[in-house]
Amino acid sequence: MKKILITGVAGLLGSRLADWIIDNQPEYMVIGIDDLSGGYRENINPKVKFYCLDVTHQTIKDIFEKEKPDYVFHFSAYAAEGLSPFIRQYNYKNNLVATAQIVNECIRHNIKRLVFTSTLAVYGHGYGGIFDESQIPKPIDPYGVAKFGCEMDIQIAGEQHGLDWCIIRPHNVYGIKQNIWDKYRNVLGIWMYQYMIDEPMTIFGDGTQTRAFSYIDDNLEPLWKSAVLPEASKQIINLGGIEEITINEACDTLIEVIGAGEKLYLEGRHEVKHSIPTWQKSVDILGYSYNTKFKKGLTEMWKWAQEQPKRDRFIWPSYELDNGIYSFWKK
DSSP states (O other): OEEEEEESTTSHHHHHHHHHHHHHOTTEEEEEEEOSSSSOGGGSOTTSEEEEOOTTTSOOHHHHHHHOOSEEEEOOOOOOTTTGGGSHHHHHIIIIIHHHHHHHHHHHTTOSEEEEEOOGGGGTTTBTTEEOTTSOOOOSSHHHHHHHHHHHHHHHHHHHHOOOEEEEEEOSEEOTTOOOOBTTSOHHHHHHHHHHTTOOEEEETTSOOEEOOEEHHHHHHHHHHHHHOGGGTTOEEEESOOOOEEHHHHHHHHHHHHTOOOEEEEOOOSOOSBOEEOOHHHHHHHOOOOOSOHHHHHHHHHHHHHTSOOOOOBOOSOOSOOTTOOGGGOO
């Protein structure tokens, strides 16, 4: 069988793409890698051949040599833009160092294509809040810096070593199998967990920030195409929802879906005010279609969230830097 290797296979993107490939591309076997630091074993399809390890610290050369994957999807990351200034070393090791290992093995084993999920955080403030692939990135937080560094390294590997690649910049992805127990990331999941433990839903600043939320199921086939279509070779593509929604509107919609809930406004934080990605390239190359409107996606995710086991909220025991830490994250 032909083989697909997915890092971060226990997380939202990795686990759901593995499900989609198993259901829709039966000629491919899925190999999965995850250290289970941010995802859960229960998320992993039983048909996935799973390796539990941390690609930041443990060699993955043996897995590549044994499995000989045709395509690689590198999804593993700790995507917490707001927290990244206070965990700089972890951020760069988790993103840059881990990606360097993946790139090395993709070159060494002549992978057909590496698909790397970057982030809209590379754009920084963009041009008037608009994020287009033609812009020169200017990130405003260490997470965006790390992801942009990964992008550049992958492109260098393409020029120097002939590595084929596609860089996807997903945005505000949500849905079934998302980690809702992390205090620092995935705002919709944070709100759901807060409601379930009788806490108000917290909003940083005045809630007028705009985001384009993306239901995971709409992204799966386009992600697959990013690996196999010739047109996607060496392309950088925004991928996700096209509906501009304020944080206030998002929270109000979730409260409507749940039928209850209260908002609590906290101090603002260092973040992009408006995030409006362009999407035409994802339509033209990957056939992206915005099929799942926000309320419908939230309804599906909330149904799933209520069926999940009780888990403790993940809270960092300490930060690398406490200077300037926001009051809501102070120990």
